[in-house]
Amino acid sequence: MAGRRPTQKLAPNPGEPSNGPLTAEELQLAVRNHSMPLEALRNDVTPPGLHYLLDHFDIPAVDGESWHLRLGGAVRQSLELNLRALRRAPSISVPVTLECAGNGRSLLKPRPLSQPWMLEAVGTAVWTGVPLAYLLARAGVDEDAVEVSFTGADAGIQGGVHQQYARSLPIDEALRPDVVLAYRMNGTELPLQHGYPLRLVVPGWYGMASVKWLSSIKVLTKPFHGFQQSVAYRYQQDADDAGTPVTWMKVRSLMVPPGIPDFFSRSRFLPAGPVMLTGRAWSGRGAVQRVEVGIDGKWVAAQLDHPAAPFAWSAWSMPWVADPGHHELSCRATDASGATQPLEPVWNYQGMGNNVVQRIKVTVEKAA
Secondary structure, three states: OOOOOOOOOOOOOOOOOEOOOOOHHHHHHHHHOEOOOHHHHHOOOOOOOOOOEOOOOOOOOOOOOOOEEEEEEOEOOOEEEEHHHHHHOOOEEEEEEEEOOOOOHHHOOOEOOOOOOOOOOEEEEEEEEEEHHHHHHHHOEOOOOOEEEEEEEEEEEEOOEEEEEEEEEEHHHHOOOOOEEEEEEOOEEOOHHHOOOOEEEOOOEOHHHOOOOEEEEEEEOOOOOOHHHHOOOEEOOOOOOOOEEOOEOOOEEEEOOOOEEOOOOOOEEEEOEEEEEEEEEEOOOOOEEEEEEEEOOEEEEOEEOOOOOOOOOEEEEEEEEEOOEEEEEEEEEEEOOOOEOOOOOOOOOOOOOOOOOEEEEEEEEOOO
């Protein structure tokens, strides 16, 4: 969509973040989409039903037998392939941590009105499929190509604009060897809600780049200006700010909440004594170098394991002797670029990239 940028409408009262309770529209989005329970951080690989999910529009009805992928634009030879042909092509399996760009949005004040994520919009899966670079090499990319666009079968209206969900990648990113057109998730057929029969997976980038229900790929000689590229997924200070694009995941760590929860408040309770605190950490901008655990504001280095792949999360752990009373636990990560999670959230208009430190209130009870 070229030309004048349309005014973005993120909520029933567009352009006005809220200090009030969740709206009916936010609750409607929260019912359709779901986050990953934090106890699933124990798993190296997240089961599909626990992996975070955000579907912008309706899940499209796609018949895998008749479906086909079109690849064209600035190439020497256009391609059209069905699912059987893609499954016969060379394949790779890549463990990738995906996180929604809006993760942590509901913790901001005032709260940007959209999908009301807390901190759990994340998951790690093993994605199997055809390297995008292989298909682009088969088609023969023209020398003046600058981007590659990806269009999904899901359609709807956002910001008053009728659209199919579509995004693009710079040509250098599209040609990375680990960017995959995935038809399997954790060794089984790609679930419908995760993009069956084929989706894009872009390791290191926030989840909005990994277009689901792929229907077409187009090599471009000019930048792509679709809604999801030039209006949505921007770091903005207000509705009139053109902003900068959301791309790579910021460094983040999360902790498995220790003990047991209160049903309604999710407050944590555990007995006094030794407990092993564990969690995961990841970053799109370089390997995680350090994780620290905060006990009532005092930071201690955790043991950090090696990740299964460059863009998969790393496990961390730290022993703690829990004294009776009320405590606040937290964790923060630092990556190879030197970036560290902030102690306070950094506000922006769309609520993107809020990688603030996680804080967990726990009550340690005396042993019976």
